[in-house]
Structures are given as C-alpha cells and as structure tokens.
C-alpha cells in the first residue's frame with residue numbers, strides 16, 4: 001500500500017533518527033565483536049523493521065516497493081550488517097511465502113516474521129549450484145503426506161539464527177535445471193536439519209552465513225510453496241524484488257560514503273588548503289555523486305514500475321548491476337579521498353570498502369545480471 | 383484520568399540555526415522542523431502513565447501553523463489517543479500560549495497537564511508556570527520523576543544542588559526535565575495507525591483569547607565565535623596561564 005506523503009516522511013524520519021542515534025555509534029563494536037547486540041535487535045523489532053514488506057493483515061507494514069526502497073536507503077547510511085539482521089525477513093526469507101503461500105501457511109508464519117519472533121533464511125545456493133542456481137541437487141522425495149529432504153546448502157544468510165528456511169530442493173530428478181525444483185518451508189527444529197558454523201567473511205561482520213545440512217528431514221507436504229516444479233520460478237520472482245532492495249541499500253551506503261568523504265575533504269588540509277579545494281578531489285566527488293544519483297533514479301523508477309504491476313526482471317537486474325558496481329567505485333574513491341586514513345581501520349572507510357564488495361556477488365553476480373539484462377533486451381528487441 | 387500534553391513544533395535540534403540577515407529572528411525557510419525534545423519527553427511520560435494504568439486518555443494539543451499537525455501525528459504515533467490543533471500562523475508568546483491552553487483545558491478538563499519545561503527555540507521556560515498561575519493550579523516544574531497516586535502527583539524535581547520531592551494535589555501542571563525519561567521511537571506500524579486517530583483543528587480566533595504580543599524583539603544575533611585555544615606543554619605552564627587569565 002502506498003503511503004501518503006506526510007506518513008512516509010515521518011516513517012523515513014524515524015528510521016533516519018534510529019540509524020543516526022542508535023546504529024551508527026555501534027558500527028565499530030559490531031564489526032569488532034562480529035555480533036549484533038541483543039538490545040539493538042529488540043529495538044529493531046519494536047520499531048517494526050522486520051515487517052516492512054509483510055501485508056498489514058499479518059502484522060506488517062505492507063510497504064510499496066517504492067516506500068520499502070526509501071526506507072532501505074536510510075538503513076544504508078550505516079554498516080550494512082545492521083540491515084542484514086532483518087533483511088532476510090523483509091526480502092528473500094519471507095517473500096516466497098508472501099507471493100505464493102497458501103492462506104494457512106501465511107497465517108501460521110507471517111505474523112511471527114513481521115514481528116521478528118521468527119527469523120527466516122532463503123536457502124538456494126549449494127556447492128554445485130551457485131550462479132547456476134537451477135542446478136540444485138538437494139533432493140525432496142515424496143513419502144506419503146511428507147517430503148524427505150537430503151542435501152546441503154551453503155552461504156545461507158542468517159542460517160545461524162533462522163527459525164524458518166525457504167528451501168529450494170529437487171522433486172523431479174528426471175527434469176534437469178529449474179523445472180524439477182520445488183520450494184519448501186522448513187522449520188529449524190525439524191529432526192535432521194543442522195546448521196554449520198558461521199563462515200569467516202571479508203566484511204559485514206555481525207551478519208552471518210553458514211551451511212545448512214538436510215539429513216532425511218521430513219517436511220509436511222502442506223509446507224510446499226507453490227506447485228511441484230514451481231520452486232525455481234518462485235525463487236526467481238523473490239530475487240527480482242530482492243534485487244531492488246539491494247539496489248536501494250547500495251544507494252544508501254553510497255550516500256553515506258559521499259557525506260563522509262565531503263566532511264573529511266572539507267576538514268583535512270594539505271598544501272595550505274582543504275582537500276575539497278583540489279579539483280582532482282572534486283572530480284572524484286562529482287563522479288560519486290553523479291553515479292549515486294543515477295543509481296537512485298534507476299532504483300526508484302523500477303520500484304514504481306513494479307508497484308504499477310509491470311514486469312521488471314530486466315530493470316531490477318539493471319538496477320542491481322549498476323547500483324552494486326557504483327557503490328564499489330564510490331567506496332574505492334572514498335578510500336582514496338581519505339588517503340592513508342582510508343586504509344586505517346579506525347576511520348571506518350576501509351570497513352565499508354570491504355562491506356560493499358558482496359553486493360556485486362550475492363542475489364546474482366554482476367555477470368548474471370548482465371546475462372539477464374542482455375537476455376531480456378534481446379527478447380524485447382531493444 | 384485524562385492527561386493533556388501540549389507540544390510545540392520547533393526547529394529540529396540537529397539543525398544549526400541561522401539568523402536572518404535583518405536580525406529579526408531565526409531563518410526557518412526550508413529548515414527541518416520537529417517536536418520540541420522536552421515536549422517529546424512529556425508525551426513519553428504521559429504514554430507511560432497510560433501504559434501503567436494511571437492515565438486513561440492522553441490528549442496532545444499544539445498551538446501553531448497547519449504543519450504542526452505533523453508534530454501532533456508524532457505524538458499520536460508515540461501513543462497519544464487524540465490530538466487538537468489550535469491553528470494560527472502567529473508566533474505566540476508564552477503568556478498567549480498559556481491563555482490558549484487555559485481555554486483548551488476549560489473544555490477538556492484534564493487532571494494533569496504534562497508539558498516540556500521549555501522549548502528549544504525560545505528557551506523561555508515560562509509557559510508551564512504561567513499556565514499554572516492562570517489556572518490557579520499547583521505546579522511542579524523540572525520533573526525527573528512523576529508518580530500519580532491517590533489524587534496526587536509525587537514529583538521529583540531537579541533543582542540546584544540536588545533533588546526535591548513535591549506532593550501536589552491534582553489537577554496540576556507538571557513540566558518535564560531532560561532526565562525524566564528517554565522517549566521511544568514511534569514504531570513504524572504506530573506511525574501508520576496514527577493517521578486514523580482523531581485530530582481536531584480549531585482556529586485560534588474561535589477561542590476568543592487575547593493573544594496580542596506584549597514583547598518586542600529588538601535584535602537577534604549569532605552567538606560570538608569562540609576564539610582558538612592554546613596548547614601548553616606542562617602542568618606548570620597551565621597553572622601560570624590560568625593565573626595570568628585571572629581564573630586562579
């Protein structure tokens with residue numbers, strides 16, 4: 001549901017204030033301890049952040065994609081690890097259920113997802129199924145009114161905390177590729193489901209990914225999302241939406257880095273003047289700003305198109321491709337503008353430089369986005 | 383028990399105020415405005431009183447321009463039950479605001495008026511006290527703790543040199559100090575629900591209150607710029623510098 005301007009402003013204002021007053025002061029601590037403080041998680045729940053995209057009748061905010069993007073831009077103004085805490089509930093962890101779930105499934109899980117009581121994960125990637133995500137090998141074999149799951153997933157965000165997984169598993173071994181895959185809601189406490197230890201990562205400390213193993217995990221048949229063989233389609237539509245969410249996040253982080261760069265360049269003096277007076281520094285700032293504005297415009301326009309019911313597979317891929325590459329360049333220039341300080345941990349810039357690297361990889365690498373953009377463009381004839 | 387909470391829309395506390403070129407006041411064009419932080423504390427306290435069961439209804443009231451509706455929506459999102467805007471484009475003085483509030487109170491009949499001790503724009507710290515005087519109600523200003531019990535309010539006040547505890551009969555006017563509480567962030571669902579709560583708008587003129595200004599602003603200027611400090615090498619240097627400056 002689209003918000004009226006005053007309500008939207010107030011919503012964004014509140015999120016901005018929360019980010020500025022509560023999250024930003026904790027950035028270094030969260031990175032150092034690689035853990036999200038419990039009280040911050042509770043505050044996020046209290047604020048309603050876990051339910052941004054969940055329909056109102058299940059206790060969420062039911063934000064339009066445009067409004068969700070505006071909120072996510074604000075959340076981008078701090079370490080992206082914070083967003084990751086509730087990011088799966090807003091995005092990939094809940095949307096299969098929101099878009100394709102039965103009424104009974106929704107009633108059972110969505111209120112808990114909206115409140116943050118249930119943490120969700122989206123489990124698609126496997127050792128042999130990365131970019132080629134249709135190559136899922138995890139098996140789901142029908143056994144009476146259950147399916148029995150066997151296999152392994154990896155790099156699954158929030159798996160360490162998740163209570164509920166959306167799992168893509170192969171129901172038809174005779175159908176190679178996406179057509180033989182189905183989606184399932186699998187509860188954490190299902191016997192045979194185990195989660196590996198958290199991986200050591202390049203950035204975004206405080207957010208965790210782990211392997212998830214399925215050893216004869218029995219899942220009730222009523223927990224299948226969509227029909228048999230629709231799982232890959234479900235996953236792709238979830239990712240379409242997720243890509244816009246990630247694009248908005250990239251825009252937010254870029255805006256944060258530009259503000260930090262401007263503040264530093266205005267303060268720091270060399271050769272008797274502020275760095276910001278040097279045209280070569282100004283050139284970097286102008287490039288950052290231009291690209292961030294372009295990414296914002298592309299993201300917001302695509303969000304509005306999606307809200308209007310149009311298919312945005314191509315545009316969402318383009319937004320994710322451009323915004324994630326853009327924030328990589330912005331972070332690189334921010335390090336350059338900060339000079340030596342950009343490389344020293346205390347200034348936090350190198351942390352962002354590492355944090356944003358993942359945006360070009362997950363929810364489809366840049367190359368996969370290029371493949372999608374080209375495929376759709378060729379299909380459309382231009 | 384009904385609690386009335388007056389709230390004011392002021393320049394946001396994060397904004398660096400700039401004085402208008404003609405020195406008649408602070409430039410508010412395109413400046414972010416928010417609820418006065420002390421008013422926010424008062425709203426929080428009223429909502430807590432309701433949550434504890436001490437209050438049954440929290441009514442927020444603002445005297446100001448149309449845009450003050452946004453400020454009232456914030457109060458509603460924090461948990462106030464309904465809101466009243468007394469609409470005017472005039473920038474009213476504390477006495478005028480107190481008179482307007484008195485008229486609102488005559489209609490609403492609250493047992494407690496809980497308000498900020500001052501607004502961060504004018505820093506007058508006067509409206510609450512004036513209101514209590516006009517109503518001839520007890521007042522407890524600068525509250526750091528409020529307990530409502532048996533028709534009385536037990537209010538701990540921050541005064542120079544310590545804390546003073548007062549018992550005042552209700553109805554009373556209580557003004558909030560900084561440490562009374564830490565206001566919540568209105569939750570996003572409550573911001574959306576606030577839209578559906580009642581907000582009445584009345585023209586200032588309809589109250590028949592004399593709000594003519596009694597004060598004249600002569601001049602508004604920026605605070606003087608602080609001059610740079612000096613660095614000293616040793617404690618002895620510091621002491622001798624302080625002596626030279628006449629501080630020691």
Ligand SMILES: Cc1cc2nc3c(=O)[nH]c(=O)nc-3n(C[C@H](O)[C@H](O)[C@H](O)COP(=O)(O)OP(=O)(O)OC[C@H]3O[C@@H](n4cnc5c(N)ncnc54)[C@H](O)[C@@H]3O)c2cc1C
Pocket residue numbers: 121122123124125129130131132154155156157158201209358361362363364365366367368371
């Ligand atoms: C921090 C983190 C969080 C993650 N969270 C999740 C999650 O919650 N759920 C989940 O399911 N997955 C998650 N992933 C997995 C992520 O989506 C995959 O890592 C990503 O899709 C890439 O797959 P891969 O790692 O197997 O790389 P590969 O597919 O092996 O790619 C290696 C390289 O080859 C390129 N490449 C591959 N195919 C092509 C092609 N056709 N044309 C051109 N180039 C190609 C890629 O672009 C890349 O440069 C996460 C990963 C990380 C690191």
